Amino acid sequence: MTTTTPPPPPPAAPSTTVAARAVDATKVYGEGETQVVALAGVTVDFTRGQFTAIMGPSGSGKSTLMHCLAGLDELTSGSVWIEGTNLTELREKDLTKLRRDRVGFVFQAxxxxxxxxAEENIVLPLSLAGNDxxxxxFDQVVSTVGLGNRLQHRPSELSGGQQQRVAVARALASKPxxxxxxxxxxxxxxxxxxxILxxxxxxxxxxxxxxxxxxxxPRAASYADRVLVLADGQIVNELIDPxxxxxxxxxxxxGD
Amino acid sequence: MFRTTLRSLWSHKRRLISTCVAVILGVAFMSGTLVLNSTIGRIFDDLFADFGQGVDAVVRGPALFESQTGNGTQRALLDDSITDKVAAVPGVAAAEGSMASFQLTVLDKQGDPIGGAGPPTVVGSWDTDEQLASYQVAEGRAPERAGEAIIDRAGADKSDFVIGDDIVIITAKGRETLKIVGLSRFGEADSAGGSFFVGTTLPEAQRLAGEPGKLNQVNARAEEGVSAEQLVANIEEAQVGPGVDVVTGKQAADEQASDIKQGFGFFTTILLVFAAIALFVGWFIISNTFGILVAQRTRELALLRAIGATRRQVLTSVLLEAGIIGVFSGVIGFLAGVGLALLAFEALKSFGLQLPGANLIVEPSYALITVSVGLLITAIAAVGPAIRATRVPPIAALRDVAVDSSGRSRLRAGLAVVLLVLGGILIKPAFGVEPASDQIKSVGLGLGVLLLAVLVAGPVIARPLARVVGAGLPLIKGITGRLSRENAMRSPRRTASTASALIIGVALVSFISVFASSAKASINAAIGNGFEGDYIIQPANQFSFTGAPPSLAADIAEVDGVQSVTALTFTEGQVTVRPDRQIGAFVGGIDPKTTPGIFTFKMSQGAVSDLGPGGILVDKAVARDEGIEVGDTLTVLSGSGRTASFTVAAISDDPAILGQWTIDRADTAKLTAEPTDFLLGIRLDPGVTPDDIRPALRKVVEPFPNMKLQDREQYTSSIVGTITALLNVIYALLAVSIVIALIGIANTLSLSIHERTRELGLLRAMGMTRSQLRSSVRWEAVIVALMGTAIGIGLGMALSYTMVKVLASQGVDEFAVDAPFLIFVVLGGAALGVLASVRPAWKASKLNVLEAIATE
Structure with a gap:
């Protein structure tokens, strides 16, 4: 349980072992009196093949960080990268394509x-790209999440757990x-x-x-390789393999 | 609760705009019609009030029958001698007989007929008693002898006539030339309501009308101190003639005004029918919108119920919302209608209807009527959704929105089947042998029931139908197309009622289109089989009552290259089948000796050659309906009061050309003073082509510009052209209902998209591009639009097929489909779908992904 300082500024071209990276990511909502700082200059790398959990109290900026990393929201300043692509330089259309081709999502509900x-949902990002x-x-992913006999069912015919399994399978299907x-x-x-975990x-x-x-x-976070803790828009701690x-x-x- | 309702309305205001537009369009149509109608009515009231001003009593001939062509009561003519008898009645200061004819053609300076379908052209006697006269001399002098005329100043200005010019009138005797000696005015105006007046001396007017010594009426004015009523009583007591009818001047003027207004009444009725269609279509849109709003607010309503709102309060709240929208739209629609009427009125003015001080008449009751209709239609449309709203259980506040199960409703399917069977039974006679004319009504009702059956069945068939219509979409558009199809299928009730609005409009359009093309085909077939001649001469204006003088037929026969000529006359009258049974009728007159080789008439019993003087041919359908047989004697009473009896010679079966009653042309003189020919058929010598002889024929017809010469081809296309012109008007009116349907599609899409915000956000997060999203919404709209169009066209064709079957005996016996037009309708439907989706699709694509995902 050590408090680490933020990593040093990254090289111009991110190394191939980094899947995503935020550099001095700042997000400010509103102006003047009502101004809220959601991210106050976060710099962080996500290494390939790693499972990272982000924790923090409500309003700590963890969701904002994730949304910005995923190309769903824009930074006020700083930059975010997915592999070698700087998201802050992309137009809306390319950002959409990046989400489709290189990012997978699982939401709460x-x-x-x-x-x-279920099957169509799993291959949705691929279908949107027009790819087979x-x-x-696909078979490997489906058997991993154990959905074999449920593929032709609609979401309303699946339990909550099964729905999330479909969502995980979808996130995996396009090898993002x-x-x-x-x-x-x-x-x-x-x-x-x-x-699911x-x-x-x-x-x-x-x-x-x-x-x-x-x-x-915390139980969910314990499945991760490292846990980043955010507070007031900054990374305040990092736990490795907790x-x-x-x-x-x-x-x-x-006191969350 | 009231405050909650207002809040809820306000928060949905943008979504309610299109609902309002649907109500507004229908209501505007209606209020515009009412205003136009009353304004036109007032114009004629004023006009005839001026006509009757100096006249205290009017003596008219006995009533004969009601005209079928909107000319009011037909009355017998009076003898000249009655005038002196009226003048001798105590209390009469002056009496003057008058004669006017509306059926003569007056030529302008270029030799073209004046008037047409617009205000009438009147050739009548000039009243010499200044106080009785409606017209006054403005310039020059009054006509004093035969061959002199005074014309109204407005007409003179328009046709460049000046005093001293000659003016030509075409009568049954041929061309008559009069010298203009004066210009008249009508009170303060230069013309009476845009009509064209030619005044002559009384004997000249009688001669031109072909009724020497006869009068339409005798006008009388009272001495000082004698009231109009007293004068009428005095004249009645004096018994000036057998069966004469004496009324006050005011009453006579009112009657004339109301006759003319009745003519416009038909026009008003048609407009009101289209307003009703627009409102009916609007009803679907409104009920759909409310349905969706209630569904979207299920949680909100459930929450209200959970915290203690009663069912009645929920019902009241939803109905109150509808009521506010209804009143709001009713008011706007009423104002829009006044605007529409103003436009239509300007259009009529440019048509020649000019009157001093004619302002729009807007009665307060119209505002009341239109707002009530707006309110009623909205309230009725909202009742269903409102009742559904009361069924929301409080627990739903904690649950997800209920599923739409109407696609599987057995009750609905059952009701649709019952209606289908009922409709089938009602239309069955149409497919039997020779359906009777009185079955047309029941068949019409059956068709209405069938339409209803389809509308009821809508939600049941919407899902499978959307599946079929959108079948190819996933193949060409991939996942986007798949989503469009699924979305069109996901709420069958909503899809069905959206499509229903379009179904009605398209069904009517295609019904009318197919029916009209069937009528055209039937006419073509009838002419193809029935007309063997090379040329036809018929009135240039179809509303004309003037034909050609009989001399024209004789002149044509003299032209080199003409083998034979046959002429047809035409008289309006009344046929007495039995002493207790009179039927209004148009009686044709043919020349059985000259028809062969030019016209071949289809006969049911007997031959055309059986017809001779004193004989009559009766159409098969009428004969059957009225129980008329060969050898029966029928009495015909004509509009000029003449009566003649005829013996049924044969039964005809050619309603398209012969009509229902046909006598020998020579007998027409028994019914009309001076018969004119309405149709001349010409057959050329073998080897003579129509083009060879055209100049020679033209030269003979030229003096009668009210008649036009047409070769075979022009003849058929002119008949068909009339139908086409009428069709275009109907299409334009139906377009309103299609526009409402379009608004409906857009509205439903907007609301559905709002409902799917979260789903759309998810799709966008997953990487669906904006253009993919727009495309998906667009194709959903196209599927719904195509469904509506497809069902509409199918229904329209079925309806018109039935109609053609039932009308076979009326002369429409060919079923023909204008395929290019229907293809145009299908493509137009798809294009409308695309158009309707533009805004919803654009809105959907602009969703903020993060906000959308976070939406509850």
Whole structure:
């Protein structure tokens, strides 16, 4: 449990081992009196093949950081990178394509399009790009999350846990550079929650995927390789390979 | 609760705009019609008030029958001698007989007929008693002898006539030339309501009308101190003639005004029918909008219920919302309607209807009527959704929005089947052998029931139909197309009612189109089979009552290269089938000896050659309906009061050309003083082409510019052209309902998109580009539009097929489809869908992804 200083400024071309990176990322909402600083100059690297959890109290800027990293929101200043691409320089259309081709998402709820079957939801980003899925990879992902016999069902016919499994499968299906998960277990019972976290863990261990997860749940965070803790728009701490108890103990100091 | 309602309205104000537009359009149509109608009515009231001003009593001939062509009551003519008898009645200061004819053609300086479909041309006697006269001399002098005329100043200005010019009138005797000796005014105006007046001496007017010694009426004015009513009583007591009718001048003027207003009444009725269609279509849009709003507010309503609002309060709240929209739209629609009427009125003015001080008449009751209709239609449309709103259980506040199960409703499917069967039974006679004319009404009702069945079945068939219509979409547009199709299918009730608005408009358009092309085909077939001649001469203006003098036929026969000529006459009258059964009728007159080789008439029983003087041919359908048989005797009473009896010689079956009653042309003189020919058929010598002889024929017809010479081809295309012109007017009126349907599609899409905000945000986060999103919304609209158009066209064709079947005996017996037009309608439907989706799609693509994902 050591407090680390932010890493040194990155080289111009990020190294190939970094999946995503934020450099002096600053996000300010509103102006003058009502101004709120959501991110106050965050610099951080997400290494390939690593599972990172971002924690922090409400309003700490963890969601904003994730949204900016994922190309869903724009920074006020600073830059964010996905692999070698500087997102701050992209136009809306290219940003959309980047999300489609190189980013995977798992949200807390309402992850799926209700009119499409589970299978169609899984391959949605690929379909949007007009690409055919890699069949063997698809089968592998589907069997990993255990959805084999549920592929033709619509979301309304699936349980919450099954819906999240579909969402995880979708995030994996396009082999993105990085997967962002926003409280993926927030709406699930503990059993389903464990399942999902285990799938994410396997995706990192077995398939060398990169995952960044925002969570409130110390148990969920304990599945990560490292835990970043945000407060007031800054990274205030980093835990490497923590246990759930480590996280709980640490978070207690914030009184979250 | 009232405050909650207002708040809710305000928060949805943008979404309610299009609902308001739907109500406004329908209501505006209606209020515009009312205002136009009353304004025109007032104009004629004023006009005839001026006509009757100096006249205290009017003596008219006995009533004969009601005209079928909007000319009011037809009355027998009076003898000249009655004038002196009226003048001798105690209390009468002066009496003057008058004669006027509306049926003569007056030529302008270029030799073209004056008037046409617009205000009438009147050739009448000039009143010499200044106090009785409606017209006064403005310049020059009054006509004093035969061959002299006074014309109104407005007409003179328009046609460049000056005093001293000759003016030509075409009568049954041929061309008559009069010298203009004066210009008249009508009170303060230069013309009476844009009509063209030619005044002559009484004997000259009688001669021109072909009724020497006869009068339309005798006008009388009372001595000082005698009231109009007293004068009427005095004249009645004096028994000036058998069966004469005596009324006050005011009453006579009112009657004339109301006759003319009735003519316009038909026009008003048609406009009101289209207003009703627009409102009916609007009703779907309104009910759809409310349905969606209520569905979207399920949680809000449930929350209200949970905190203690009663069902009644929820119902009141939703109805109150509808009421406010209805009143608001009603008021706007009323004002828009006044604007519409103003435009239409300006259009009429440019048409020649000019009157002093004619302002729009806007009665307060119209505002009341239109606002009430707006309110009613909105309230009725909102009742269903409002009741659904009361069924929202309080627990729904904690649950997700309920599913739309109407696609699987057995009750709905059952009701649709019942209606379908009922409609089928009602239209069955149409497919039987020779449907009777009185079954047309029941078949019409059956068609209405079938339309209703389709509308009821809408939600049940919407899902499978959307699946079929959108089948190819995933193949060409990939996942975007897949989403469009799924979205069109996801709420069958909503899709169905959106499409319903379009179904009605398109069904009517295609019904009318197919019916009209069937009518055209039937006419073409009838002419193709029935007319074997090379040339036709017929009145240039179809509203004309003047034909050609009989001398024209004789002159044509003299032209080198003409083998034979046959002429047809035409008289309005009334046929007495039995002593207790009179039917208004148009009686044609043919020349059985000259028709062969020019016209071949289809006969049901007997032959055309059976017809001779004293005989009559009766159409098969009428004969069957009225139980008329060969050998029966029928009495015909004509508009000029003449009566003649005819024996049924044969039964005809050619309604398109012969009509229903046909006598020998020579007998027309028994019904009309001076018969004119309405149709001349010409057959050329073998080897003579129509082009060879055209100049020679033209030369003979030229003196009668009210008649036009047409070769075979021109003849058929002119008949068909009339139908086309009428069609265009109907299409323009139906376009309003299609515009409303378009608004409906846009409205539903906007609301659906609002509902799907979160889903759209997710799609955008997943990497759907803005243009993909727009395309997905656009194709959803196209599917709904195509569904509406496809059902509409199918329905329209089925309806018109049935109509053609039932009308077979009326002369429409060919079923023809104007395929290019229907293809145009389908493509137009798809294009409308695209158009309707522009704004919703644009709004959807501008969603902020983060906000959308965070939406509850």
């Amino acid at each position: 309402f992850n799926l399009i209700p009119t499409l079957t 899925p890699d069949r063997s990879w 550079a990085i997967i962002f998960a926003d409280e993926p277990t927030g709406n699930l019972d503990s059993h389903s929650s464990t399942e 285990e799938f994410m863990r396997r995706a990192v261990d077995d398939y060398h995927q990169t995952i960044v997860m925002v969570t409130h749940d 246990s759930a108890d480590d996280v709980v103990d640490f978070m207690k100091t914030f």
